[in-house]
Amino acid sequence: MTSTARARIDLDAPGPTINRHIYGHFAEHLGRCVYGGFWVGEDSSIPNVRGIRLDVVEALRAIDIPNLRWPGGCFADTYHWRDGIGPRGSRPKMVNTNWGDVVEDNSFGTHEFMDLCDLLGADAYVNGNVGSGTVQEMADWVEYLTRGDDSPMARLRRENGRDEPWRVPFWGLGNEAWGCGGNMTPEYYTNLARQFATFAKNHGGNVLERIAAGGSDDDVRWTRVLMESAMSSHAPFPSPPPFQSISFHYYTHSGTGIATDPATEFSSAQYFRTLAAAADMERIIRAHEEVMDAYDPERTIGLVCDEWGTWWQVEPDTNPGFLFQQNTMRDALVAGIHFDVFHRHAARLRMTNIAQTLNVLQAMILTDDDGGLVLTPTYHVYEMNKGHQDAASLDARLVEVPSWDDADEPLPLLSLSASTKDGTALLSFSHLSADEDMEVTVDLRGREASVTRARVLTASVPTAHNTPADPDAVAPVPLETTIRDGALVLRLPAHAFATVELALA
Missing domain, CATH: 2.60.40.1180 (Golgi alpha-mannosidase II)
Structure with a gap:
């Protein structure tokens, strides 16, 4: 039938440009995304470049990956960047309390991440620690990464083997402040975001796009409080907004909640409910846009969805804290629907980041410790759609x-x-x-x-x-x-x- x-x-009426960063990605210290995914170590028998898995890099370069968000997610607000620099053998360990309660040895840190971005040809989106960090800690990290003269942090970077500064276009001001990032109210977080953003400086020619952590799903209260603060005239002298974009997160499931249904076994009703939930992204973006347009009709502040994707039960016999799930044709359709919505909202939407790139949730690639690599149906949607990057919407x-x-x-x-x-x-x-x-x-x-x-x-x-x-x-x-x-x-x-x-x- x-x-x-x-x-x-x-075809003759081009609209707003679809920012290539709408096709962005996300790599958290979670399960096997970083360790066993991107990072195998220099002594691995799996082909690698300075410890970074080569076949993963090649596969992601083939889809023109535009940016990579790191180190989280919830992990970002427990991460202290100084623990991830210097000789790997002497880096202090920590406990990843968010994901699996495993010990993290910090062998993949700032230098390894920036090396990865260079290999991918992708822009870095570094998510700073607002939940358990300090303003000075974040300010120092920005300086360490992006300053080129003889400043204290630039000297420290050179001592660790990197002479020239890196380009870091995107900077996250914490993550999910309403939950794992501190269980804050929007009013409290907004004041912190203004403070942290003020001291995350532009050094040399590096200009940061500071991204404030907004609400979940259609919780536009966060968007409203952030926009009112960003566009207020209370500053003693004219100045740009303290942050340049506001984020939100949205995960897709079949109606019973995240992590409740299997990835590869579902009824017809669950299939359609999942796709309907994906299509609901249209309503959610419109809700955020309506609030933003009321304060900022010129659209100077961008909207970012830096976590999205399906969230199913983990695969049998895997660590429940590692969020390893399979990826079916249904997931590919969820991605296709999302991109259609994203393209329609190109005038305000500056970036999205699927969760996550490797071995976690709606991944592009699944790997194993024996060198196996599988491209998922969602990966193929990214590859087939890559021509939309920086094209004019129709x-x-x-x-x-x-x-x-x-x-x-x-x-x-x-x-x-x-x-x-x-x-x-x-x-x-x-x-x-x-x-x-x-x-x-x-x-x-x-x-x-x-x-x-x-x-x-x-x-x-x-x-x-x-x-x-x-x-x-x-x-x-x-x-x-x-x-x-x-x-x-x-x-x-x-x-x-x-x-x-x-x-x-």
Whole structure:
């Protein structure tokens, strides 16, 4: 059985640019994300560059990873950066009380992280410690990383083997201050954020984008308090806002809460509820934007979603504190839906960071200690969608589409977005039906177009996932398309993500 849908895209009316940092990533000291993921050590038999796993670097470079957030997450507000510099053998240990209650030896610290960013070609997003740290500690870390003269922290960095300063564009002012970052009220945290931001200085040519930690989901109270403070006129002399962006976090599940359902076993109802929850990101971003627009109609302050993704039960026989979960075709569709929403809000949304890059939650890559590496369905969505980075968003609208109606709000069974750059266009489609194909007709308006490449990501069932024994169970394959009378026509299989690349005349 086949359903039908119609859409239209105005190819000649580019909108706001989709910031490449919307495709950002997140690496916390959590489970096997850093240790056993990025970091294997210089003595490992797994090919590495200065202890950093080489095949992971190559796989992430292939999706044009734009930035990496580190060291957390909840871990960031217990992390003291001086413990992670100097000779590895003499670095003090600590207990990672947030994730698994394991002993952390600090062998992966500031220099290793910045080396990783250099290898990836990615910008660094360093999350500072507001919860248990001090203003001076954060100020010193910024100086250590980014100052180039003979300052005390620059001298210390040189003593540890790095002469030139690094470029660090993004700086987080704590994490989840409403919870693991200190159980603060928004008013209390806002005052701290202003203070910490004031002393996180721009050194030399390095200009920080300071990111204040906002609320969870649609808790816009945090956004309102931060915006009122940022845009107030109480300063004794004109000055820019103390922070340049505000973050929020949103995790997707099937309706019963995070970490409650298996990743690879789910009913049809759980499948659709998960996708409906992913689509609810539209409402959540709009809620934050409405508050921000009231204080900042010029959109000088950005919105950042620096943690998002699915959160399922851990895989059997793994440490529950390590958050290792499998990644199915359903997760890929969650990613596709999110990116369509992100593209529509490119005017305010500056960055997002999926949680997390390796071996944790909705990961790009799963690795093992024997050198095995699996690219997940979500990884393929990032690869297929990478052409949207720094492209101009296009108005892509559904005209007619079937929906799943067993919910408070009907869920359209097709999600799409489009962008244009350098005489090309990239169209993305997420077909959500669990068991029906869909014929989609897209009216391409404003410019002549021809298809240069079309691919589809799907599998026999939505629970399909990649494993070391079957690494390509879910992998992109060519998709047949036609253009008739200015309309793109394609047939999408059930539960499929697809991209179509166009050359524009």
